[in-house]
Amino acid sequence: MGWNILSDALSVEEILRKVESDLNTLRWGHQRGQLFIEAGKLFEEKGDLQKVKEMSWENQLFCLMYLGSSQQKRSLKRFAPLVEYTNGTVFPDVESFSEEQIDYYKRRADETRNPIHKARYSDIVWELQKDHTFARKAIDAYLQCVPSFYDNDWQLEMADSLGRAAQLALFLNDKNEVNKVKKELFRWITILADNVKYRFCLELIDAILEMKKFVDHEELKTTVEIASLGTRFYRKMKDGYHLQRSFLEKLVELMLVLKDHEKALEYRKQMAESFVEEGDWKLENYPSGNLVAAFFYQEAAKSYADLGDAEKVNELKKRIKIHTREAIETEFKEIKTTVTFPSEPIKDYIKKLTSITLREALTKIVNEAFLIPSLGRIKLEVEEQKKKSPLSFIIPQVSIRDDNPVLKSQTEEELFDEHIVQRVAMDYKIKSGIFGDIMTELRNEKNLDHISLLNFLSSSKVYEKDSLDMIGTGLERYFSEDFPSALHLLVPQLERTLRNMLERLGVATTVLRGNVIEEKTLGRILKEPKLEEFLGEDISCYLRTFLVDKRGDNLRNDIAHGLVTKERCTRHMANTLLFIFLLLTRFGLKKK
Numbered sequence: 001m002g003w004n005i006l007s008d009a010l011s012v013e014e015i016l017r018k019v020e021s022d023l024n025t026l027r028w029g030h031q032r033g034q035l036f037i038e039a040g041k042l043f044e045e046k047g048d049l050q051k052v053k054e055m056s057w058e059n060q061l062f063c064l065m066y067l068g069s070s071q072q073k074r075s076l077k078r079f080a081p082l083v084e085y086t087n088g089t090v091f092p093d094v095e096s097f098s099e100e101q102i103d104y105y106k107r108r109a110d111e112t113r114n115p116i117h118k119a120r121y122s123d124i125v126w127e128l129q130k131d132h133t134f135a136r137k138a139i140d141a142y143l144q145c146v147p148s149f150y151d152n153d154w155q156l157e158m159a160d161s162l163g164r165a166a167q168l169a170l171f172l173n174d175k176n177e178v179n180k181v182k183k184e185l186f187r188w189i190t191i192l193a194d195n196v197k198y199r200f201c202l203e204l205i206d207a208i209l210e211m212k213k214f215v216d217h218e219e220l221k222t223t224v225e226i227a228s229l230g231t232r233f234y235r236k237m238k239d240g241y242h243l244q245r246s247f248l249e250k251l252v253e254l255m256l257v258l259k260d261h262e263k264a265l266e267y268r269k270q271m272a273e274s275f276v277e278e279g280d281w282k283l284e285n286y287p288s289g290n291l292v293a294a295f296f297y298q299e300a301a302k303s304y305a306d307l308g309d310a311e312k313v314n315e316l317k318k319r320i321k322i323h324t325r326e327a328i329e330t331e332f333k334e335i336k337t338t339v340t341f342p343s344e345p346i347k348d349y350i351k352k353l354t355s356i357t358l359r360e361a362l363t364k365i366v367n368e369a370f371l372i373p374s375l376g377r378i379k380l381e382v383e384e385q386k387k388k389s390p391l392s393f394i395i396p397q398v399s400i401r402d403d404n405p406v407l408k409s410q411t412e413e414e415l416f417d418e419h420i421v422q423r424v425a426m427d428y429k430i431k432s433g434i435f436g437d438i439m440t441e442l443r444n445e446k447n448l449d450h451i452s453l454l455n456f457l458s459s460s461k462v463y464e465k466d467s468l469d470m471i472g473t474g475l476e477r478y479f480s481e482d483f484p485s486a487l488h489l490l491v492p493q494l495e496r497t498l499r500n501m502l503e504r505l506g507v508a509t510t511v512l513r514g515n516v517i518e519e520k521t522l523g524r525i526l527k528e529p530k531l532e533e534f535l536g537e538d539i540s541c542y543l544r545t546f547l548v549d550k551r552g553d554n555l556r557n558d559i560a561h562g563l564v565t566k567e568r569c570t571r572h573m574a575n576t577l578l579f580i581f582l583l584l585t586r587f588g589l590k591k592k
Helices: 012-021 031-046 051-064 069-076 100-111 115-129 132-152 155-172 175-194 200-211 217-236 241-257 261-285 289-306 310-330 341-352 358-366 375-388 412-446 448-456 465-479 485-503 523-525 528-535 537-547 555-560 571-586
Strands: 397-401 402-410 510-515 517-518
Touching: 012 031, 012 412, 012 510, 051 100, 051 115, 051 555, 069 200, 069 523, 100 115, 100 132, 115 132, 115 155, 132 175, 132 448, 155 175, 155 200, 175 200, 175 217, 175 310, 200 217, 200 241, 217 241, 241 261, 241 517, 261 289, 261 310, 289 310, 341 358, 341 397, 358 412, 358 448, 358 571, 375 412, 375 537, 412 537, 412 555, 412 571, 465 485, 465 571, 485 523, 485 555, 485 571, 517 523, 523 528, 523 571, 537 555, 537 571
Parallel strands: none
Antiparallel strands: 397 402, 510 517
């Protein structure tokens, strides 16, 4: 922070004076917010409650995070809360800002001489009230921040300030404001390039492209030259492929603005080839080189497919298969772990089931929460795992099926979701063993067979008469331990049942594509809000993971596409499917 208010024992006036004058030590907004909180404590000791309230407002504003340009485009917001709590509340909550609070920010925007502060005060007023006066003040303040940020080597903040100034100028559609910002953009992108600081030229090129209607041919040529310098710089850098492609992407966009489609195509080919080069490099230099290389060859294949180069795509498909197989054989380590459950409670539970009628026992199983993965508990476990092993939430993961990479998780959100899916799958696979033991005991003690189980399912309003004959055949195959046949017969009937459930909830199961009416995919059906709400988040996630998620078992899709091997059609897989059939009987539905 540069100075400590506690050790320095500063007065409230000294704290506020230091915060107001600081341009190079307090980099993050929440650091300033904390100092306003300390000032508020001193005001509270003096009994000045109005100042205490104002310091709280200052803290709230400075604890808001600036969203980057891409996030702003998605959310149409400049600010985001610092913290999101598990109960759905956030801090700071912009929606709770009062008129009195906003009036305070207006006054502060006029009073302060600190451009970092002026930009934030002005931008929040623009964000909440769309007052063009404050948008103009924010533009000027952001531009005034840039020299200090450059001197501090705060290039992220520098690029953000220029990008936001450009965005506000375009919002206002004011040519004078646009030209003012444009002049600064070209000044600072030239300074960055001259000093070989290419990384944040990317954000400035984005801003220039956003302003393309106001940029002339010579200015575009200057931008192309800088993007070309960035490409060459990162091409020479060890493992600089990602940033090299980022500059190539900008060159493609610039060529399209300049209507030079031939040059744009050339840059797209260079991007595709860079994926191949990165795969080759990582094959030689990474410990798990085969798997990493296969991932980049896959990205290259996608790029060449977009370019219409079928020969290159076929060549890369062969390389992907070879290196994925090599990864499985040489780089993947089999991790074995023993999962134990307290045997006595389970034995007692099964014994109680055999002491009641078969129908009562099946009804009790249907309503057992412990046999269903708890999404809430799993999310908490993943949060704990993230704290202990943050690296596994940063490194991209690739899901592999039949020696082919099929799904990539790359963003933090995708990786978090991947961990959840993996744990849900592990949970129900463990529970399928317990369910199997229950079924065995009921067969031995209560004569459970395919007929009695079909009778139980038939008594539910969930399964339609036309479906029950095929379900009965599938159950007969299950009890004969012909699990491949059981799975292939029962999975389509489960899908049919879920479609019927959605229809009974009043939601269409078809979509119109052009002039053709098509059935919704099962994946889409399981994501329908009404069905998710009806089944609950635990069961919805359970069904998606088991049936349609490539990171889980993806059983429905693999059966539909003929990708299931006999080895996958295990007793455990069949037990999981059978439990789901039982589970759905808890939902009584009336036909609409």
